[in-house]
Amino acid sequence: MQRLLLISVFVIATCGLIYELIAGTLASYLLGDSITQFSTIIGTYLFAMGIGSWASAKVDKNLLAFFIRIEILVGLIGGSSAAILFLLFDQVASFRFLLYFIVTVIGILVGIEIPILLRILKDRYEFKDLVSRVFTFDYIGALFASILFPLVLVPHLGLIRSSFMFGTFNVLVALWLLYSLKEPQPWVRLHKIAAGLVLIILTFGFISSDKITSLSESNNFAGHVIFAKSTPYQRIIVTRQQNDIRLYLNSNLQFSSQDEYRYHEALVHPVMSALKAPKNILIIGGGDGLALREILKYPSVGHVTLVDLDPAMTKLFSSSPMLRKLNTDSLHSPKLKIVNADAFMWLKQQRANPPIFDAVFIDLPDPSNFSIGKLYSTAFYGLLHSVMGPDSLAVIQSTSPLVARQSFWCVNNTLRASGFQTAPYHALVPAFGDWGYVIASNRPYTVPTQYPAGLRFIDADTARDMFSFPPDMGPVATKIQRLDDQALIHYFDEEWSKYLIY
Amino acid sequence: MKPTRRQLLYGSGAAALGAALSPFAWDAVKPKKPIPGAIVGANSAFGHRLREGAFPPPIDSGQHEVIIVGSGIAGLSAAYNLDKAGVTDIRLLELEDHSGGNAHSGHNAVSAYPWGAHYVPLLSSESGHIKELFRDFGIITGEDKGLPVYNEDYILNDPDERLFIDGRWQEGLLPTLGVTAEDQVQYKRFLAHMEAFKIERGRDGRRLFAIPIDESSADAETRALDRLTMKNWMLSAGYTSEPLHGFVDYGCRDDFGVRHDEISAYAGIHYFAGRDGKAANTAPDSVLTWPEGNGFLAHKLAAPLSNRIISGALVYSVRETSGGVTVDYWDGHTSRRLTARAVIMAAPRFIAGRLMPELAAPGFTYAPWVVANLTLDKLPEGRGADLAWDNVIKDSPTLGYVVATHQIPQMQPLRTVITYYWPLTHAAPAEARKEALARSYEDWQRLFLSELYRVHPELVGQVRHMDVWLWGHAMIRPVPGFIWGEPRQAALKQTPPVFTAHSDMSGISIFEEAYTHGLKAAQAVRAFLA
Numbered sequence A: 001m002q003r004l005l006l007i008s009v010f011v012i013a014t015c016g017l018i019y020e021l022i023a024g025t026l027a028s029y030l031l032g033d034s035i036t037q038f039s040t041i042i043g044t045y046l047f048a049m050g051i052g053s054w055a056s057a058k059v060d061k062n063l064l065a066f067f068i069r070i071e072i073l074v075g076l077i078g079g080s081s082a083a084i085l086f087l088l089f090d091q092v093a094s095f096r097f098l099l100y101f102i103v104t105v106i107g108i109l110v111g112i113e114i115p116i117l118l119r120i121l122k123d124r125y126e127f128k129d130l131v132s133r134v135f136t137f138d139y140i141g142a143l144f145a146s147i148l149f150p151l152v153l154v155p156h157l158g159l160i161r162s163s164f165m166f167g168t169f170n171v172l173v174a175l176w177l178l179y180s181l182k183e184p185q186p187w188v189r190l191h192k193i194a195a196g197l198v199l200i201i202l203t204f205g206f207i208s209s210d211k212i213t214s215l216s217e218s219n220n221f222a223g224h225v226i227f228a229k230s231t232p233y234q235r236i237i238v239t240r241q242q243n244d245i246r247l248y249l250n251s252n253l254q255f256s257s258q259d260e261y262r263y264h265e266a267l268v269h270p271v272m273s274a275l276k277a278p279k280n281i282l283i284i285g286g287g288d289g290l291a292l293r294e295i296l297k298y299p300s301v302g303h304v305t306l307v308d309l310d311p312a313m314t315k316l317f318s319s320s321p322m323l324r325k326l327n328t329d330s331l332h333s334p335k336l337k338i339v340n341a342d343a344f345m346w347l348k349q350q351r352a353n354p355p356i357f358d359a360v361f362i363d364l365p366d367p368s369n370f371s372i373g374k375l376y377s378t379a380f381y382g383l384l385h386s387v388m389g390p391d392s393l394a395v396i397q398s399t400s401p402l403v404a405r406q407s408f409w410c411v412n413n414t415l416r417a418s419g420f421q422t423a424p425y426h427a428l429v430p431a432f433g434d435w436g437y438v439i440a441s442n443r444p445y446t447v448p449t450q451y452p453a454g455l456r457f458i459d460a461d462t463a464r465d466m467f468s469f470p471p472d473m474g475p476v477a478t479k480i481q482r483l484d485d486q487a488l489i490h491y492f493d494e495e496w497s498k499y500l501i502y
Numbered sequence B: 001m002k003p004t005r006r007q008l009l010y011g012s013g014a015a016a017l018g019a020a021l022s023p024f025a026w027d028a029v030k031p032k033k034p035i036p037g038a039i040v041g042a043n044s045a046f047g048h049r050l051r052e053g054a055f056p057p058p059i060d061s062g063q064h065e066v067i068i069v070g071s072g073i074a075g076l077s078a079a080y081n082l083d084k085a086g087v088t089d090i091r092l093l094e095l096e097d098h099s100g101g102n103a104h105s106g107h108n109a110v111s112a113y114p115w116g117a118h119y120v121p122l123l124s125s126e127s128g129h130i131k132e133l134f135r136d137f138g139i140i141t142g143e144d145k146g147l148p149v150y151n152e153d154y155i156l157n158d159p160d161e162r163l164f165i166d167g168r169w170q171e172g173l174l175p176t177l178g179v180t181a182e183d184q185v186q187y188k189r190f191l192a193h194m195e196a197f198k199i200e201r202g203r204d205g206r207r208l209f210a211i212p213i214d215e216s217s218a219d220a221e222t223r224a225l226d227r228l229t230m231k232n233w234m235l236s237a238g239y240t241s242e243p244l245h246g247f248v249d250y251g252c253r254d255d256f257g258v259r260h261d262e263i264s265a266y267a268g269i270h271y272f273a274g275r276d277g278k279a280a281n282t283a284p285d286s287v288l289t290w291p292e293g294n295g296f297l298a299h300k301l302a303a304p305l306s307n308r309i310i311s312g313a314l315v316y317s318v319r320e321t322s323g324g325v326t327v328d329y330w331d332g333h334t335s336r337r338l339t340a341r342a343v344i345m346a347a348p349r350f351i352a353g354r355l356m357p358e359l360a361a362p363g364f365t366y367a368p369w370v371v372a373n374l375t376l377d378k379l380p381e382g383r384g385a386d387l388a389w390d391n392v393i394k395d396s397p398t399l400g401y402v403v404a405t406h407q408i409p410q411m412q413p414l415r416t417v418i419t420y421y422w423p424l425t426h427a428a429p430a431e432a433r434k435e436a437l438a439r440s441y442e443d444w445q446r447l448f449l450s451e452l453y454r455v456h457p458e459l460v461g462q463v464r465h466m467d468v469w470l471w472g473h474a475m476i477r478p479v480p481g482f483i484w485g486e487p488r489q490a491a492l493k494q495t496p497p498v499f500t501a502h503s504d505m506s507g508i509s510i511f512e513e514a515y516t517h518g519l520k521a522a523q524a525v526r527a528f529l530a
């Protein structure tokens, strides 16, 4: 019995630390900023253990039965904690509260265990032996857990499965104790039933771990979700896998840090390098600051106005150190003015006294619904006209001419119907596919032959090639996208829904 | 946008949920505190006073060239056109505290919104006389290849309509889900039939179904349609499809507040075949709308007249005397008398008949309507089709709702106002009117909110404010025999020095009719004065 109790100290210590590590890791996955997450989780956990130790003094009767009960409870709550946190990440208003609540409960339960054990064993050992043995096992368990966790559990089992597995260990210890009791006790039967039930739940959870993971949102994305926020306008998710940072808006990929330079260089330089000394720039959308990063490579640029609907986007990309590195801190440029407004309404307001921009970059989400479709309409392009001079250039990201050929040419044809001359082109961006852009101008556009030094994708040859379309992406006649008849939305929906990878 | 299997499964689940939201579930979702709001509008205390008829003797309050009783679209049109023609000594007497009549609108911090009329179609071939007005108001901005160019801000944005059916939304109002091939064939045939009616002309060279209605052909065969109900005409023409009947019934309730088994087939077909307008820059079936609905037109018409509109003025008697026509009104405190050389009665005929017994017109019956404006903290959602301007719920007693912020090009307004329309067609008008008048604000709230939550469970807790407007006599009812029958023909005769102008004289309540009657009355008054 003594030996058994000492082994249970080891198991308790291991499991306890595993739960703590799982909570810390989950918090850094889901909430980002691992330093803060780990340190607050550890602090909360240790403090909760303190509460548990203090509370243990209130227990007087039948210590062994109490210990077994706690053990079963730890198994149940700790074991299912990862699954609960994963599943509820998206559902509960205050995920942090749930996180710290679960950590506190586990901490209190684990905190009760050791003092109770000490008291159970106090008559069987001398005090100094008792303390030394219990704490030796406790610390060995901690070391064991801390090595096992990163090397075996996370890579091979995953968080949810690991957590269920350690829950079963807790319960198995309880069962083992129950079965090794010599003298029959009246309370044992009920405890066995309870332990059995919890064991079934945990085993079921262990088996269904994959299902649970796939139910949780974070699995919809490649890599770990390091930032997630629902704003009134959209759901912003940033994920990270090794060096690949990705942004998703409403589950649609906006960029992958692996190849976004291709997308943004192709968006910016054919326009910027074609202008003599572009001074006054407008960006519509592009709250990630990545197009801006490219624009700021031109010393002639004096003022950039960035109109993005969602303050959460510009805030995120101007505050997260990782994302600031990605956009080279462009959102803190003194040349920049951020306007968090609806682009259509903002352009409409400028109508009375329109500023003239040398270059306009329209980097909006794809036209996948009627709301966003308004920003691809003749009415919107009419307003665009009013902020462009005779030599100004605008460029519009226009979805994939390969996957959505009609959609792409519909954007082109709508710009023409709005009185612009157009120069359509495309570039290969692996994360997206073969991607399309359209330059709109009042005078014929010529592809520049000179580009800033240090670009990774665009040079004179690449740029020239971008403007030719192979037959399977070539021009087609389409309807025009108008506010009263959003043909583009129907093209887009039809074409992308046929494309399975989407 | 074909539904996937999963959408369909989800859909039927949602439908079951909706069906479950009977009185039982209402208790679960009903707001803890009633949502702020009230029954507003239509000065019923004044109306009551008119029926009782006891007014103190009037004080003489002056003389004008023309007095117009009522400032709905017809009254405003008359005044606007008189004013433009140089007859400026006019007064409009209006019992409400605002002009506009059935084209009245409201506004709050979120949006302007309609209380009644909310759109007009492109102008029909017979509406040349309204073109000038639309040009003045910036609604028509030019001409291209012989067709008018309409202001893009006012052309209804896409998506125009969606239908809630079997737990999910679909684009368009003709059901496409779960209908048979035979239904589809009948849809096609019916729509082609209506298109043919749209261009067909009678022996007199006029269209069979024109707007204004009195420009229509006098061919007897076409006018005979006025003696059938729409439903019977459909059956006799071989249209048996249940969803097609549902669609047509909806159209009749929507435009006239009369069910298709009660309305004249002439009126029912007129709804589909009358609107033949074309534009250079939008499809022929487009309509024009504004956040405040036809309140936009009412405000524009009223703008040059504002100092000549006397509101809160209940006219209770109009009489021809040797010194001119006397118009007696009650301003809430005092009875007053104005005298004029000519008077235009631009109040509905059932009221005109009370003010001046000669104008009594017994054949005129009116449909009661209820309109509710709900301010939402969140846009309505729904699977299957994006939020549209007109959102129709199949098999609902209401017509569904219109979204006030739809014309605002903002990508995603975060809040909005929706306007629910409900023609009370379940009972005879008098009975339905009585039942409606007896309902409290809380009753209406329960009715509208359970209707809303059934379809939009996501809006529980998101309704910030709700007002209800009861139109006791909203629209003239074109029941069989009314449009081409005796009483209406008699009502069209003008009897100088008292003239009449109201949409009910057409048998169909639409802007073009109201405006045309106002314009014609103005012309007749000028001729009379000269």
Ligand SMILES: Cc1cc2nc3c(=O)[nH]c(=O)nc-3n(C[C@H](O)[C@H](O)[C@H](O)COP(=O)(O)OP(=O)(O)OC[C@H]3O[C@@H](n4cnc5c(N)ncnc54)[C@H](O)[C@@H]3O)c2cc1C
Pocket: B050, B069, B070, B071, B072, B073, B074, B075, B093, B094, B095, B096, B099, B100, B101, B102, B103, B115, B116, B117, B118, B119, B120, B294, B313, B314, B315, B316, B346, B347, B348, B351, B369, B371, B421, B471, B474, B475, B501, B502, B503, B504, B509, B510, B511, B512, B514
């Ligand atoms: C709910 C609803 C929705 C509608 N939707 C549309 C639509 O979408 N499109 C469309 O074209 N039409 C619609 N209509 C029809 C609408 O009625 C007409 O378009 C038009 O506005 C009618 O104008 P009117 O001047 O003929 O009549 P009213 O609007 O009835 O004007 C009569 C005026 O006389 C006043 N009055 C009455 N009695 C007195 C008195 N004793 N003393 C002084 N003043 C008096 C009234 O207060 C009112 O202002 C709708 C109507 C309703 C009720």
